Amino acid sequence: xxxxxxxxxxxxxxxxxxxxxxxxxxxxxxxxxxxxxxxxxxxxxxxxxxxxxxxxxxxxxxxxxxxxxxxxxxxxxxxxxxxxxxxxxxxxxxxxxxxxxxxxxxxxxxxxxxxxxxxxxxxxxxxxxxxxxxxxxxxxxxxxxxxxxxxxxxxxxxxxxxxxxxxxxxxxxxxxxxxxxxxxxxxxxxxxxxxxxxxxxxxxxxxxxxxxxxxxxxxxxxxxxxxxxxxxxxxxxxxxxx
Amino acid sequence: xxxxxxxxxxxxxxxxxxxxxxxxxxxxxxxxxxxxxxxxxxxxxxxxxxxxxxxxxxxxxxxxxxxxxxxxxxxxxxxxxxxxxxxxxxxxxxxxxxxxxxxxxxxxxxxxxxxxxxxxxxxxxxxxxxxxxxxxxxxxxxxxxxxxxxxxxxxxxxxxxxxxxxxxxxxxxxxxxxxxxxxxxxxxxxxxxxxxxxxxxxxxxxxxxxxxxxxxxxxxxxxxxxxxxxxxxxxxxxxxxx
DNA sequence: GATTATTCATTACTCCGACAAATCGAACTG
DNA sequence: CAGTTCGATTTGTCGGAGTAATGAATAATC
Numbered sequence: 001x002x003x004x005x006x007x008x009x010x011x012x013x014x015x016x017x018x019x020x021x022x023x024x025x026x027x028x029x030x031x032x033x034x035x036x037x038x039x040x041x042x043x044x045x046x047x048x049x050x051x052x053x054x055x056x057x058x059x060x061x062x063x064x065x066x067x068x069x070x071x072x073x074x075x076x077x078x079x080x081x082x083x084x085x086x087x088x089x090x091x092x093x094x095x096x097x098x099x100x101x102x103x104x105x106x107x108x109x110x111x112x113x114x115x116x117x118x119x120x121x122x123x124x125x126x127x128x129x130x131x132x133x134x135x136x137x138x139x140x141x142x143x144x145x146x147x148x149x150x151x152x153x154x155x156x157x158x159x160x161x162x163x164x165x166x167x168x169x170x171x172x173x174x175x176x177x178x179x180x181x182x183x184x185x186x187x188x189x190x191x192x193x194x195x196x197x198x199x200x201x202x203x204x205x206x207x208x209x210x211x212x213x214x215x216x217x218x219x220x221x222x223x224x225x226x227x228x229x230x231x232x233x234x235x236x237x238x239x240x241x242x
Numbered sequence: 243x244x245x246x247x248x249x250x251x252x253x254x255x256x257x258x259x260x261x262x263x264x265x266x267x268x269x270x271x272x273x274x275x276x277x278x279x280x281x282x283x284x285x286x287x288x289x290x291x292x293x294x295x296x297x298x299x300x301x302x303x304x305x306x307x308x309x310x311x312x313x314x315x316x317x318x319x320x321x322x323x324x325x326x327x328x329x330x331x332x333x334x335x336x337x338x339x340x341x342x343x344x345x346x347x348x349x350x351x352x353x354x355x356x357x358x359x360x361x362x363x364x365x366x367x368x369x370x371x372x373x374x375x376x377x378x379x380x381x382x383x384x385x386x387x388x389x390x391x392x393x394x395x396x397x398x399x400x401x402x403x404x405x406x407x408x409x410x411x412x413x414x415x416x417x418x419x420x421x422x423x424x425x426x427x428x429x430x431x432x433x434x435x436x437x438x439x440x441x442x443x444x445x446x447x448x449x450x451x452x453x454x455x456x457x458x459x460x461x462x463x464x465x466x467x468x469x470x471x472x473x474x475x476x477x478x479x480x481x482x483x484x
Numbered sequence: 485g486a487t488t489a490t491t492c493a494t495t496a497c498t499c500c501g502a503c504a505a506a507t508c509g510a511a512c513t514g
Numbered sequence: 515c516a517g518t519t520c521g522a523t524t525t526g527t528c529g530g531a532g533t534a535a536t537g538a539a540t541a542a543t544c
Contacts, residue, residue, distance in 0.1 A: 250505085250506095276494085276495065276496085277495080277496070278495090292496085292497090306495090306496060306497090307495085307496075308494085308495050308496040308497070309493090309494055309495050309496075310494095310495075310496090311494090311495060311496075312495095312496080
């Protein structure tokens, strides 16, 4: 039974259903109970329940048809990179293979973005990235302003690549990064200084050197992945006792 | 004013609003008129209108808040690879820069997929790809069965890469590119034999040679892009007379 | 005079109840 | 046995009413 904490009713039901589906509690192909029944069980109006379901339908998670009911679509129809979907995927204990897949995707896309940004960035963007990096160096990632600067750094990098399609992946990747760093923090990690590897990327982009930018970003991701792997292991192993 | 042709009311309004937003008629940052007003103008009930808007919200196109109203989000928040969004984007005349971005994205992701598939594919997948390629060679892309084989070839390749995230990404990009080939056909192109470049990819994956697979896929995409560029130019230039 | 607290109007949010339309499956008919 | 009809089930659509959040104008306070 979902609680109405934080958002409004629809938001709570939306999250409840989304997590139910993404975590696998509602298996692919299953048809969830009828609207009237479910709405009554959750003690909400049918209209509000329907709106929550329609939002899930917008993400490609479910499909509704008269008589047949609302059924969970196959995973290939899902938008796995949707920020909400990612949030639900990381809600419980994250699936290590999913995290691995995510990093593999990043290690393909992000170096390419850095490469493009190196040739296409304008001076203003470079300046903004430099400033963000300076804040990161000063405050560190433990403070909110430091994390904001980190986000700004990557957002600007994304803008600088000048490819709208890749840019639309930014929000997704950003969400993925946020959740992995969350686990790093929970696991007590988050010790390594993130500035040097970011600095290498910055230098390459400053110098408009695509090869160096791609290389530097690849290294950055490699380090990030090592940290996450370690954190994930620490996080999972002491608890998996069932 | 949208027509209720085909789908139901909500579907029609959903399409109407979606196209309005994606084609730019409703600019980014704009807040669309209030629910009551719009629902009345479109002669539909307010609940149905809200459901359509909520589906758009699920795709990240709009965001609703009390008092402020419903406003169109920035393009970076959109899910540009969503099938519906693509349909709307290609509804009018396709934006050449968008097509360029799409192919750039593809040239990053698909070679990586081919590389991964080369090492991770199992024998059954390789067999299926071989058979599909044989059908392509026999029937050509003009027949339905030939196009089905082409689709099966790429679908199997995606599965073989063994990364669910990249699989989902590849599928979306594939769907997007399919729209551009729609224009290829309209423009009367579709002349080049697609088998040799596919065969090179196939050989590399058969040999479990990641470097060769990546290279072969890069070449395939280069040729595809040349065809599309040419077709797109033929398609656009004779009509842009306003 | 600038800042803070308050009121107010606007907008989306939630609820209720009813009927319509589509569709699957079973009963029926040839 | 094949095809058709019919009925039950489920989502779809509608209208209306009241609630809650929020931004802005206004008043109070320092």
